[in-house]
Amino acid sequence: MSYQYNGSLVFYETVGCCDQYTTLYAADGKVLCHPDGGLTGRGDGQCADFAKARTEERLVWQDPR
Known part of the structure; x- marks a missing residue:
């Protein structure tokens, strides 16, 4: 997914399963943070404000499996 976050285009990558971090990337590919996931979720x-502050959600790519 792509979003606007803090005035910038970002890309949010989810994971398939179990206690793994999701990853938030800047438009240039730099890892910004891991907004959720991990042992605590x-x-x-x-x-920490990503879920509330993000806007303009767009699907970029989805694994068809």
Whole structure:
């Protein structure tokens, strides 16, 4: 998925299963943070407001399996 977050285009990558972090990337591919997932489900705490602050959700790619 892509979003606007803090005035910038970002890409959010989910994971398939079980206690793994999701990843939020800047438009240039730099890892910004891990908004959720992990053992607590709260990510790494570096972008705790992502779920509330994101806008302009767009599907970029979906695995057809």
